[in-house]
Amino acid sequence: MALRLIGIDPDTDKDHCPTVWVDEEKGEFVIQGWKADERLEEEVRAAGPLPDYEAVVRIPVRMVDILKEACDVADARVQGTDR
Numbered sequence: 704m705a706l707r708l709i710g711i712d713p714d715t716d717k718d719h720c721p722t723v724w725v726d727e728e729k730g731e732f733v734i735q736g737w738k739a740d741e742r743l744e745e746e747v748r749a750a751g752p753l754p755d756y757e758a759v760v761r762i763p764v765r766m767v768d769i770l771k772e773a774c775d776v777a778d779a780r781v782q783g784t785d786r
Contacts, residue, residue, distance in 0.1 A: 706733060707776060710769035712762070721762040723769050725776045732773055736760030 705727040712721040724733040739747070739759035747759050762770075 709773040709776060710766065712766055714763070714765060721766060723762075723766065723773045725773050725780070727780055730777060730780055732777065734760060734762060736762040
């Protein structure tokens with residue numbers, strides 16, 4: 704796996720914080736975030752099934768620029784250019 708670190712939530716400590724990577728081999732986003740509580744999981748299930756092999760995580764809106772960068776990196780991979 705070729706994980707490319709995109710960014711860590713700037714407002715949390717560097718050991719326990721939401722983080723975004725791009726898996727450049729698989730062309731996928733890898734996101735570490737806070738586990739959803741039961742209430743949020745139930746809201747998600749109301750919109751559709753939540754299989755046992757999937758999880759709901761939360762990341763703060765303040766990470767929007769990090770998510771945009773991850774999208775740009777992934778898009779460049781698909782387009783055949785490197786950022």
